Amino acid sequence: MKSAPKVYDHKKIESKWQKEWEKKGAFKAVTGSKKPKKYALSMFPYPSGAGLHVGHPRGYIANDVYARLMRTKGFNVLHPMGFDSFGLPAEQYAIKTGNNPKVFTDQLVKQYRKQLDIIGFGYDWSRQVATHRPEYYKWTQSIFLKLYGSWYNKAKDRAESIDDLVKILEKSGNGKVNAVCGADTKIVTGSEWKKMSELEKHNLLMKYRLAYEGESEVNWCPELGTVLANDEIVDGPNGTQVSERGGHLVEKKSLRQWFLRITAYADRLISGLDTIDWPSHIKEIQKNWIGRSEGVQVKFEIRRVNLSSVIPAEAGIQSENSNLDPRIREDDNAREGLSIEVFTTRVDTLFGVTYVVIAPEHELVKKLLDSVSNKKEVEKYIEEVKNKTAEDRTAENKEKTGVALKGVTAINPANGEEVPVWIADYVLASYGTGAVMAVPAHDDRDFAFAKKYRLEIKHVIAEDKVHNSGALKFRPNEPIVKRSVIRAVVKHWSEDKYLILNWKDHNWNTFISGGVENDEDLIESAKREVEEETGYMNLKFIREIGSPFKVKFYAPHKNQNREDIQQGLCFQLIDSEQKEVVEDEKTKHSFGWVEELKIKDTVEEGIIDSVLWKRIQSENFVSIDDGVLINSGKFDGLSSEEARKEITKAVGGKFVTKYKMRDAVFARQRYWGEPIPLIHEKDGTIKSLKEKDLPLELPNVKSYAPTGNAESPLSSVKSWVKAGYETNTMPGWAGSSWYFLRYMDPQNKKYLASEKALEYWGQVDMYVGGAEHATGHLLYSRFWNKFLHDLKIVPNEEPFKVLRNQGMILGADHRKMSKRWGNVVNPDDVVKTYGADTLRVFEMFIGPFDSQLPWSTDGIIGSRRFIEKVWKLQYKVVDKNNLPSNFLSLNHSGTNDSGGSRMAKILQGKYENTLHKTIKKVGEDIESFNFNTAISAMMICLNEMEKSEFVYKEDFEKFIQILYPFASHVTEEIWSLLGNKKIIQDSGWPKYDPKKLVNDTIKLMVQVNGKVRGELVVSGDIKEGEALELAKNSESVSKWLEVGEIIKVVFVPGRLINIVVKIGS
């Protein structure tokens, strides 16, 4: 064995092995190799002028550790890196300095590459991509053209060529086409289609294309002179919206835009989540973002009071509570076109509708305007809403506003009731149908609105409660007595305390309650009960306490099985006038006052009372939960779920699914992005470029500054505009939505990647990056991948099989690392001082991979010490077959030196068990991304080996191998010093011996009544009886057993014995 140098020189070692690995082509991925494959990908960086700080490499290091483990285990690993190099910061820089963003970006890419290289990542750099290079964005443009040339066939649930749609149109029109398309798509017959002009055809097809042009309100950022996507906007101060980059104010503006019809994939984007191994919170975020909700669309007839004389036919409709035949109403609608369709997820509450609200921007409002008697007021309100900026709307979030359309009513299709119609901006024109049926009793927003404008509140759902335990336990098989019951919450006349009834025989405390007698009003009934039980005579009714409850329970004082409808009512005593109370002989009630109701103590089994109390405390009287229908005519008694089906059927509603997610804006008024490869013809139509003419390269421009009038700098290039090229460019996320495919075959000139490469590499097995991309990149990539899958270009629906998020590394001051706080730590400096291996080990050791953690300048020293200790351990290494002369003379635990092998056993026994456990743990922990515990285990192992006078070479080698994925350079150096010719990666992953995982002797804890009182060192397979004997005889335990008789013994093999002693007696 060569003797190791005395000092650990990280600089020398690290540059040596980086060169060596490159020379050997150690990290080259081979498409088509017979070995099993792993595709380990880290989100590529956006090269910005700020450079990398120590937070950035965290994910890269983790995935590199994973990739190195996989290579060592014999996988053919694709582990590439590239640059997301189109985007705002480079453009901002260009604007400021007048320099070409391309030159600047190319420089940055070089700088980033250098920064990454010194950390020693095992990337296959021959596969590097950069999204701003024409040979890359050629394919981004190509995919865009495919989207432009496709529509979504809902019947087959996949994207198809627009040419196929044209064929259908020619044959039979679009009446039967089930597609995801614009809401205002015209329906034409085959012959009508044929008669249409080119422009008309073009405009109709535009409603179907997956990349389409439309007009839309967008987030306009005047400072940046561009439009931003929702995920590029963050909340600013005072409820404003600002750009994520730069923090500039964002407002709403209507613009001609390119869109991608991501909504076509909404369902598949949700269902696909079940097939991938992603952190559950990311799935949750995506689900919420897509916001799927299933509901029903119901038509409400509109009746205009002022017009009833003009159109006599409508007079017939208003007959009260007639069960209207929907067909007649449809006819009326057809004649007048005046009905309002609402979307609701709660049709079961249809009988509780007390008004209807339309969004102020809704088209119907214009039509109704002439029939309303308060036209001026309504117009004024609409104007106000229009002028409200986004910030106003959010600021006024709490206070809802609206105005009634006087002289207009809507007719509830369920019961024919007429209800007022309002417009209010809490209803969004862009969601659902732009109108809602308001059920204030069972919807928070409607409740707030109703309360403000004093609109009626009608309860139609009773929460379903059953007593399932205790004395009140419901007896399902016994006869049921049905009753109507009030529960009165009565407040003291001047103090903040409430009346409570004590049921003496049962020791229950409840609010005052009692059955409602025939023909008795609920309020009367409550007053009577209060008087009977407490003697108080004068009380004032305050309010209903929300919706009633349906309660099933057994009433032991009456030996009755009951089903109550219980309504909570709130009263206040006017004065203390009280008559004498005759105590009820049977129930023996007494009463008292409670100031702060502690439900647990005062209200026995207080299912209802506790809810009533909570409602009063929080002033929240809305019950949004499902329950049982009441006040709903023939539907009474149905559960919410059943009622939704039945009522929908009865009123002729239709089941629909709505999404919060909108189509993605796919145009930026910027220079530094991919040009959109389309040509605007003089006749108004749009033509795609031919594939062979791609890439459409970015032209040179004089100024990179935005024109300020929502036009891209490209609009000032005469030749560009003359050629009819689209002047918008693609957004930043275009290039990153498919880059994982290009790595598979980055030099291919004919395809975005060859079929063979796409088939072989399949999907990304391990994707690592920040959680902040949940609703951006991670969603768009899934969308594009699914689209390309529909086109049979990629084999898998999902691009990323496993996703792991790294937590952010904060500054030592627990703030985000930024120049502003002066807390940025540069990885270059860390590598210079401590070495790349130390940085890698420390970033993995610092804490759980996905948690946000502060950087610790002190902490890194521990990782450096660890590596130095590993380095020093080389001097303790001995060859088993060639023991050093002083080996036998060492006195190990008093044994005489009667034989080398015996001595060897003793020596090895000191750390062997730990070593094998560590081998097992490190392998498992890397795969499950628990890097911190893997390193901790290796530290423990090292500490044990250090305590030993000698370490066998074969054991030390195993240790070096498992440390390799983390501290790659120093382990490679030690490995070669130990005389190995192959690099570690080619030497296999060490196997642990399962037999060596178990200890011969264990510590068995002895507990008395659950408290640790001693421990026994015994053999691992000790039985209960023997353990109990040993425990009893042990001095530290026996004194605890004297207090009483042993009544139970709990024995957990290999762990503990717990002796339960009955104290006293």
Place this chain on the structure above:
RNA sequence: GCCCGAGUGGUGUAAUUGGUAGCCACGCAAGACUUAAAAUUUUGUGGCCUUAUGGCCGUGCGGGUUCGACCCCCGCCUCGGGCACCA
């Protein structure tokens, strides 16, 4: 407001998922080496009481289930993240 996630020493964290709470590090204290410092190394390090042995308390707070709870259940509090009038 709604939906997720988390609260453990001075600090970052660990705990076989119901079985010794505090592993591994950092920091701190004391000792060794040194003329000295740094580095290295040894020992100690949750709190309180005790000379030690030992004892009591202790995983955000309050309850519960259990022989036994950081872990499970109920009710709160605090922090972080997501959504924000999506009917």
